[in-house]
Amino acid sequence: MDNTREIEALIELMARLPGLGPRSARRAVLALLKRRGQLMAPLAQAMATVALNARDCTVCGNIGTADICPICADPDRATGEICVVEDVADLWAMERTGAFKGRYHVLGGTLSALDGLGPDELGIPRLVRRVADEGICEVIMALNATVDGQTTAHYIADALTETTVQISSLAQGVPIGGELDYLDDGTIGAALRARRRL
Template sequence: MVNPGRSSGIEALIQLLAKVPGLGPRSARRAALHLIKRRESLMEPLARALTQTAENVKTCSVCQNIDVTDPCSICTDPKRDRSQICVVEEVGDLWAMERVVGFRGLYHVLGGTLSALDGIGPQDLHIGALVERARDPGVTEVILATNATVDGQTTAHYIADRLSDANVTISGLAHGVPMGGELDYLDEGTLSAALKARKPV
């Protein structure tokens, strides 16, 4: 149903914006109005960027990151330390880790966590590919940077078990990450301290 005073096109824009995490109906209305008022400087460039991203974005076949190239720019960066693989749950967690100055290794995105309640098992995540990568002779450390939640820690323990016969050091984030905390919501200082204080699993 179209809201009085707004066309169906504007109403559709508001409804789509309201589906973005962090934006409710009221915030979506404000965002839509802001975009419309700044049509040339903001709305049109945003529309072009959205179109280009939708057409060009790819999932990296190596680490499951998203980028416009496959393999992604991290996996193909010759300056990266290929002896370290940092395991994260989602791409947002990878981006959070990238804000940490000092980590120059590679990543592996699981695509979620193990969850008996939600029916998510090992076959639903990119764990097999991680195990295969970890068996590369050049890999010496796997950092389990899953969130400090029950599912995140369960997943980390499962992966540690799967990698028990691999010739790698298995470590996890330590001090600074609170129980129940999610990486994407932590500041750079907290993440940096957690990464530096990683411990064997």
């Protein structure tokens, strides 16, 4: 192709984003090229600003633009509850529901010997210290319902047995709008075991 080098380089970088391949990256760059002033320049500017300012919160591991993220800095959220999530994406998903008013602990992954992710990399000793220091009464495990997520949840629960904190996890069952016919056997079994009186 005879595109100039700079445009090619931009397409290659865009193609590394999740959800974009070489073809859709080309399409996205073309759309940007057509709206250089209105979209491309502001996007480049916004990206540079975030790249420069974004950092991990030193308390919970959330990503923000200050050393302490807005959630940890908000005094209204000192409810004595910590929600443990795998990833910032999961924190954002929890926040979208608006159902949780406490603070978070972002692990940044699950325990994995293969990837070199041990308790220290996931900040588990830091979580244990927070439980003591911040007077936490409940730790809610909101890890993914996968083998890795549940293994990590059990490890964290073990690490917290010496404290008096209450440990809970998200309920498992039929999702809202779910049809039994399409659900896997494990989910139906879990929903049956955790049945509630109407």
